[in-house]
Amino acid sequence: MSAPDLSADKVDNYRWQIGRLELVPIVIGGMGVDISTTELALTACRLGGVGHISDAMVQHVSDRKYDTHFTKAKSEKHRGTRDGIDKTTVKFDLEHLRQAQLNHVRHTMDRKQGPGAVFINVMEKLTMGAPGDTLRARLAGAMDGGIDGITLSAGLHIGSLKLVEDHPRFRDVKIGPIVSSVRALKIFLKGAARLKRMPDYVIVEGPLAGGHLGFGDDWRDYDLRSIVAEILAFLREEKLDIPVLPAGGIFTGTDAASYLRMGAAAVQVATRFTITEECGLPARVKQDYARAREEDLVVSGVSPTGYPIRLLSYSPCFESNIKPQCEAFGYLLSREGTCAYLDAYDATPVDAKGHKLPVQGKVCLCYHFSKFNCYTCGHYVYRLKDTTHRLADGRYQILTATHVFRDYQFSTGNQVALPAPLEAPAAATADR
Numbered sequence: 073m074s075a076p077d078l079s080a081d082k083v084d085n086y087r088w089q090i091g092r093l094e095l096v097p098i099v100i101g102g103m104g105v106d107i108s109t110t111e112l113a114l115t116a117c118r119l120g121g122v123g124h125i126s127d128a129m130v131q132h133v134s135d136r137k138y139d140t141h142f143t144k145a146k147s148e149k150h151r152g153t154r155d156g157i158d159k160t161t162v163k164f165d166l167e168h169l170r171q172a173q174l175n176h177v178r179h180t181m182d183r184k185q186g187p188g189a190v191f192i193n194v195m196e197k198l199t200m201g202a203p204g205d206t207l208r209a210r211l212a213g214a215m216d217g218g219i220d221g222i223t224l225s226a227g228l229h230i231g232s233l234k235l236v237e238d239h240p241r242f243r244d245v246k247i248g249p250i251v252s253s254v255r256a257l258k259i260f261l262k263g264a265a266r267l268k269r270m271p272d273y274v275i276v277e278g279p280l281a282g283g284h285l286g287f288g289d290d291w292r293d294y295d296l297r298s299i300v301a302e303i304l305a306f307l308r309e310e311k312l313d314i315p316v317l318p319a320g321g322i323f324t325g326t327d328a329a330s331y332l333r334m335g336a337a338a339v340q341v342a343t344r345f346t347i348t349e350e351c352g353l354p355a356r357v358k359q360d361y362a363r364a365r366e367e368d369l370v371v372s373g374v375s376p377t378g379y380p381i382r383l384l385s386y387s388p389c390f391e392s393n394i395k396p397q398c399e400a401f402g403y404l405l406s407r408e409g410t411c412a413y414l415d416a417y418d419a420t421p422v423d424a425k426g427h428k429l430p431v432q433g434k435v436c437l438c439y440h441f442s443k444f445n446c447y448t449c450g451h452y453v454y455r456l457k458d459t460t461h462r463l464a465d466g467r468y469q470i471l472t473a474t475h476v477f478r479d480y481q482f483s484t485g486n487q488v489a490l491p492a493p494l495e496a497p498a499a500a501t502a503d504r
């Protein structure tokens with residue numbers, strides 16, 4: 073018998089059954105701050121997959137999009153600490169926070185169409201001066217707004233389920249953690265078992281993903297396929313029927329299909345969507361992503377969260393000297409009012425004219441994410457240029473999310489489908 077031709081396998085040969093939904097097994101991952109927009113998430117949903125919005129800096133996002141004034145109100149309330157380093161009194165108004173989350177989710181879900189689903193990415197590391205209380209407000213706001221699913225990321229989320237166990241939607245909303253090891257999954261499952269509320273899925277993020285990494289400086293020693301295999305084996309042994317979704321470095325439909333063949337229920341992808349019209353990055357930043365070369369990538373310790381983050385080396389956030397913006401933002405403040413950027417800023421000397429020198433080692437993630445200055449990306453960002461056309465003026469053609477989604481769904485043989493060109497090829501233009 074001849075071996076089956078695996079290169080002809082494609083994502084469309086598979087479906088992910090979750091509750092009553094039968095989904096195309098493609099999930100667009102959450103990208104804060106509003107990089108995975110409502111429009112991006114709704115496209116995935118319309119095409120039968122899952123799209124994520126993100127609740128990172130949700131008050132700021134609500135203000136930008138829905139004409140609310142949560143950031144200004146917070147900033148004015150705490151104006152007294154603006155010039156100092158002591159931020160122990162800077163706290164979020166929990167009702168404002170819940171309202172901002174509700175706004176964002178409701179504005180998204182009101183426009184939902186099609187057979188797929190819309191989830192929200194909720195990061196534990198956004199400690200916001202009062203970790204448990206602010207996380208509870210965000211989870212409750214998302215469920216009140218009618219979200220289909222909540223992905224718990226950037227942290228072990230040991231106590232997160234317990235925060236909302238009394239919410240009427242606690243057992244109906246889909247919930248899944250992001251883990252990077254079988255150990256992290258076991259920790260999450262222990263808490264879930266106590267509440268008799270097992271997750272509806274688990275996303276397994278490997279070391280090539282965008283955003284913060286669940287690995288240390290030794291991230292190169294790990295690979296997604298081995299971690300997924302280990303987690304699938306563990307779930308089989310424990311007789312736990314929890315769908316597994318690999319993420320991080322899945323660049324072609326063929327890569328995706330190989331994980332589905334292994335037993336994954338779906339895949340989570342993100343970087344390829346950063347150069348789509350629906351992505352929230354400004355147009356010039358999309359070009360900065362499209363032109364990336366492999367040597368431009370860094371995995372850096374500049375994030376005050378303590379997790380490494382993958383960035384493009386020419387991100388404008390590096391070595392800035394911006395004053396901490398905790399009164400307006402403060403999304404990374406600990407319960408005690410500390411943040412590693414505050415300390416780094418405080419320790420930075422001034423020049424002869426009294427101006428702060430560039431802060432070394434840490435960046436103000438709140439400020440720079442609010443300005444799209446942190447070019448975080450998956451490892452294969454440097455292959456984006458192979459997924460589109462170069463225009464005559466040197467820019468790259470921006471794709472539609474529908475095109476990228478369909479390419480993941482239908483492509484075979486490690487091919488990436490190019491979009492219909494916006495311009496005639498250079499030679500043909502010269503002929504005219």
Ligand SMILES: Cc1cc2nc3c(=O)[nH]c(=O)nc-3n(C[C@H](O)[C@H](O)[C@H](O)COP(=O)(O)O)c2cc1C
Pocket residue numbers: 100101102103104105107126128193195225226250277280281282283284319320321322340341342343344346448449450451452
């Ligand atoms: C621009 C960008 C921003 C991201 N932001 C977040 C985030 O806020 N929270 C999170 O859990 N993951 C974040 N991620 C990770 C993605 O959700 C996803 O799991 C991962 O990037 C998938 O790998 P890929 O980009 O190689 O396809 C981000 C990824 C990118 C590319």
